[in-house]
């Protein structure tokens with residue numbers, strides 16, 4: 001038992017927090033971001049690392065600050081190479097905490113920290129399957145023993161848009177985001193809203209989790225399971241697709257939370273009405 005738990009949020013980068021723009025698309029994307037959201041937004045959310053342009057989704061600067069103010073330890077885990085991940089996260093953290101000389105401590109984990117189950121080929125099948133939950137994937141982001149000590153696993157969440165990185169035994173440490181392929185889209189619907197405003201969702205969900213932990217004396221992972229599964233009447237299965245990310249209340253509460261650190265923050269376009277999951281008609285989703 002961890003006597004003095006610190007909650008740790010581990011953020012995926014690509015598809016969750018940022019989108020890398022292909023070289024052939026750089027000028028078009030820049031022009032579209034400028035037209036849709038303005039020059040100041042473009043300047044603030046655009047990062048160049050190793051010659052590649054990355055766009056950060058809105059709300060993440062405020063989310064990182066808000067989590068830090070709630071005593072959360074920040075970490076980042078991307079299967080991208082360390083040479084890209086480390087300078088990208090440093091730029092994001094410096095911009096998020098630009099009023100301070102140095103950002104708070106954080107850690108970055110990269111491809112070399114992933115478990116490559118393909119390399120377990122020589123071992124028994126059972127050994128390989130030990131890492132696979134119901135979502136198959138070759139590369140795995142293991143939290144216990146890699147990001148945090150075993151005893152801190154119940155206070156640790158991986159916020160990621162790709163559940164194939166999930167390790168068996170860490171299913172309920174996973175906060176599922178909808179994956180994003182590109183930064184700007186023309187369609188305005190619940191799905192595109194959810195993709196672009198994932199920081200607001202994480203903030204709303206985190207607020208609900210922190211309240212559950214405080215009122216019921218439970219650990220972070222138990223709260224994440226209650227809200228993402230039990231409250232949705234859902235169970236872990238191959239068909240599970242994190243229905244809570246289509247609850248508008250999380251985005252609205254999240255916006256209120258983020259306004260505690262950035263008073264004028266808002267959605268980049270209005271909440272779609274009705275706010276309906278694109279998977280609502282599918283059983284179990």
Ligand SMILES: [Mg+2]
Pocket residue numbers: 012013014015016160161162
């Ligand atoms: Mg990703």
